[in-house]
Amino acid sequence: MAERSDSDSRNLLRRLRDVLAEPGNGQDRLDRITSLIASSMGTEVCSIYLFRDPETLELCATEGLRPESVHQTRMRLGEGLVGRVARLGNPINTHDAPAEPGFRYMPETGEEIYSSFLGVPIQRVGEKLGVLVVQSKEARDYKEDDVYGLEVVAMVLAEMTELGAFVGDGEGIGHSHRFPVMFRGSSGQEGACEGRVWLHEPRVVVTNPVGDDPDHERDRLQSAVEVLQAQVNDMISGSVDMDMDHRQVLETYRMLANSRGWMRRMTEDIALGLSAEAAVEKEQSQNRARLEQAGDPYLRERLSDLDDLSNRLLRLLTGQGANTGAELPDNPVLVAKNIGPAELLDYGRSLKGVVLEEGSVGSHAAVVARALAIPLVIHAKRITTEALNGDPILVDGDQGVVHLRPEDTVANAFRDKIAMQAEAQKRYADLRDLPAEDRNGTRISLVMNAGLLADLPSLQNSGAEGVGLFRTELQFLTRSRVPRRDELAQLYKRVMDAAQGKPVKFRTLDIGSDKVLPYMKPQDEPNPAMGWRAIRVGLDKPGVLRMQLQALIRAANGRPLEVMFPFIACPSEFHAGRDALLRQRDREAALGRPVPECLKIGAMLETPSLGFAPDSFYQTCDFISIGGNDLKQFFFAADRENERVRRRYDTLDVSFLTFLERIIVRCQATNTVLSFCGEDAGRPVEALTFAALGLRTLSMRPASIGPIKHLIRRADLAELRQIVQRARNEGQQSVRNAVTTYLAHL
Structure with a gap:
């Protein structure tokens, strides 16, 4: 040839x-x-x-x-x-x-x-x-x-x-963006919604793959590459205060943007007849195919850098993507590979739901989605490739399922489910001002989890008796720098004002693991969930902890204040955090500033080790909050980010319940207030079981308070405790079936 x-x-x-x-x-x-x-x-x-x-x-x-x-x-x-x-x-x-x-x-x-x-x-x-x-x-x-x-x-x-050029009458011919597709991911936040796709980083559609004038296309490419290189240089020049690792990433970025081989290959593609946009995409596709097969982790990491550079270049050439003036559709559902907390908060409550290809149940996005009370599905592989802006979409956060361009039968069934949930919420609204009290008068305190000021209206609307957990890390995660003490004090003050006298338990900064601050050097840890995180970071960074404690004291302005320290693994960590808080209280008093009229200091019990701590620890704590999500993963040695094992073990396993009872008994003996905080607290079967065992405070997302209160008011907790005990005596590994059967007859 x-x-x-x-x-x-x-x-x-x-x-x-x-x-x-x-x-x-x-x-x-x-x-x-x-x-x-x-x-x-x-x-x-x-x-x-x-x-x-x-x-x-x-x-x-x-x-x-x-x-x-x-x-x-x-x-x-x-x-x-x-x-x-x-x-x-x-x-x-x-x-x-x-x-x-x-x-x-x-x-x-x-x-x-x-x-x-x-x-x-x-x-x-x-x-x-x-x-x-x-x-x-x-x-x-x-x-x-x-x-x-x-x-x-x-x-x-x-x-x-x-572009659909081959869509026609022939069987099997079509393009992938017109048929119904179901994605089975994982639940990041419960709830269900129907809406229209809004891509966080929209696909660039190349409408002119063939270039008529190679010289003109080369000039267009050269101009766009020069702008891209200038953007990367600006990013580097603006990173004076950034740590060395971040600078090295940006330098790699600059090296790729200035690659002569990359430019040469795209120019050769143009010479053969492609437009500048098509040449960029051709090289991007071939680089992706090569690097996806690479065994070297470093080369595979470069794939995301190359993708990002190529996408930036395509947006420069086409004017598509970010900042194009496009408006959010009605009922927008955000679809993205991943997203940071600040970007997600920028969308605010206009979103009906979020679907991510990546993410984790404890990620920044999951925390914000819970704060915004919107359904979240994670690990929906390839949805950004399949979805287009405006596509109809159904998000089932309960099951971790997403239906893109659903058939009518699926959409109708889904709408029926949403309607039933809405009807149930109306019934629960009638219970808002009634106590969560069982048939024998045993009262359970139902409080809510929060992380944003925008959460606080739910305190009144849901019937919650207070905030059992206010996550303070969101104010750190959504900034590019450490927030100032006065900023935090003003925020915490507004939270306490909005609570209108109801108690708020502030959890100190819980970062590390999968919650890494953008201005903190990432830690290369083989098992970050068990690494440098939460109170460990606070004690190693005393300046940050001190600043946050000062902000909390000043926000209280003499009012009662409740503070708890996260991820306590041994009593000495709690005592160190407690001493730091008391020192700041005494310092503020010495400066003539008002101090809390009542200061309660507690710990989050998230590691099994604290179940065996000496009595003096329980006596020193004003309250203890069981952090169920972390405690369960450490108790069963099952990483909650690992889909292969996280659902393998049952919260209602008798061994886990026996451990919880041990904590309940110890807190009763020392008169220490005890609560359970976590996803399981808002699930009916688990919540009723916890209450039957003797837990008298449950902290959950606001939407769960109505359903849990409804069940408690119909139940007899003493009778349920007997059922739980009978299941144990019969040698059942889990009491779930026994409790479910009881609830079915309420």
């Missing part, structure tokens, strides 16, 4: 564009395209395989193979040479296809007479769309220019597939 010139490639791409612009359905276009490519490249066969579903490729058009095999020949991802190209995302070029490992003979196509095979992926920034194949009878290797030219053609086909 003769070497192809730049003009040959440009002519082919222009003819492709003309074919795509002609009237006709998707199948007609595909048929004309395969004929055009085979003719232009001088091959007997050209075939296009598109994904029918994420695991199945289908022959959708061919020139040279038997026509009756179209829409009949299918193969699994990784099966045969075509399947290997799709799975690896790299070309396969061979002069003897039948001798290649994994070759699959498909007799219905009649391809046995063709020896040579060249297949390249049709892909778009991590999204696998199909495979483009040319074959010849002559046994020969295709030249590097042929491979490169076919990759350029595949890039144009990827963009056309994205």
Whole structure:
């Protein structure tokens, strides 16, 4: 085959564009395209395989193979040479296809007479769309220019597939953004909502993959790259106060932005006929395919840097993406790979829900979503690739399921569920001012968790008796610098004012693990959940802890104040935190400032070790709050961020309940106020069991207070305790079935 010139490639791409612009359905276009490519490249066969579903490729058009095999020949991802190209995302070029490992003979196509095979992926920034194949009878290797030219053609086909150019009457032909898709992720925050997709970082749609004037496209690319390089330089010059690790990341950014190889490859793509935008996307797709296969963790980490740089460059070239003036749709549901707390707070309560590809149950985004009381689903893999702005979407935060572009039957059933929940909430509203008291008069105090000033209206609306946990880390996580003492004091004052005399338990800064401050050097820890976090950080950074304690005392301005220290593993940590708080109180008094009329100091019990602490610890604590989320993961040695194990162990396992009872008995003996704080406190079966065991304060999200109060008022906690004990005596590993059966008869 003769070497192809730049003009040959440009002519082919222009003819492709003309074919795509002609009237006709998707199948007609595909048929004309395969004929055009085979003719232009001088091959007997050209075939296009598109994904029918994420695991199945289908022959959708061919020139040279038997026509009756179209829409009949299918193969699994990784099966045969075509399947290997799709799975690896790299070309396969061979002069003897039948001798290649994994070759699959498909007799219905009649391809046995063709020896040579060249297949390249049709892909778009991590999204696998199909495979483009040319074959010849002559046994020969295709030249590097042929491979490169076919990759350029595949890039144009990827963009056309994205734009729906092949949607038509043919079975199995279409693009991925028009059919219903269900994503099964994990629950980050309970609740359900219906809305429209709002992409945090919208996909850039390349509408002009073919460039008519290479010189003009090169100039456009050069100008955009220069702006990108200037932006990166500005980021570095503005990072004077940033630690060395962050600066090294930005320097890597600058190195990539100034890469001559990157620029050279994109310029070569333009010479072959691509527009500047398509050239950027082609290199991005191929870099992604290569790095995703890399075994070196460092190289895999560079993938996100390359993606981010490419996306910035695409937005400069197209004017799409951020700051384009687009308005949020009605009932927006935010969809993103991941998002920081400050960015999520910027959207505020306008959001109906959040769906993330990454994230964790304890991440910044999860904390903010809980504070905003909106459903959150995490680990919804590839949803940013599939979703488009404005797509209808259903989010089931209870089950961790997302329906994108749902069918009518699914949408109607989902709306029925939302309506039933709304009706139940109306019934619970009637209980708002009534006590959570069982049939025998045993009273349970139901309080709420909070983390934002915006949470406080729920204190009155939900019927909560106070705030059992106010997370103070959000004010640190949403800033690019350490907040000032006066800023914190004003915030804490507004929280106490909004509580209108109801008690608020302020938890001191709980950072570390998956909550890393943007201005703090990340700790490379093999197991951060058991590493440098919470009170450990506070005691090692006494200046920050001291500043926060001063702010809390000044915010109280003489009013009662309750402060608890998180993640206490041994009594000495609590005593150190308590002494620091008392020193600040005495210092404020010496300066003539008002100090709390009543200061209560408590600890969060999140490690099993505290269950065996000496009596003096319990006597010193004014109150103890069981942090159920962390305690459960350490008790069962099951990382709550690990989906394979976090649901493996039951909160109502008798061993865990026995441990809780040990704490209850010890607190009763020392007259120490005890509460349970965590997701399980807001779940009906767990909450009723805790109350039956003797826990008299439960702290939960505001939306759970009504349902839990409703159940408590119908229950007999003494009777339920007997049922729990009977299940234990019978040797049951969990009391869940026994408690569920009891609740079903209420």
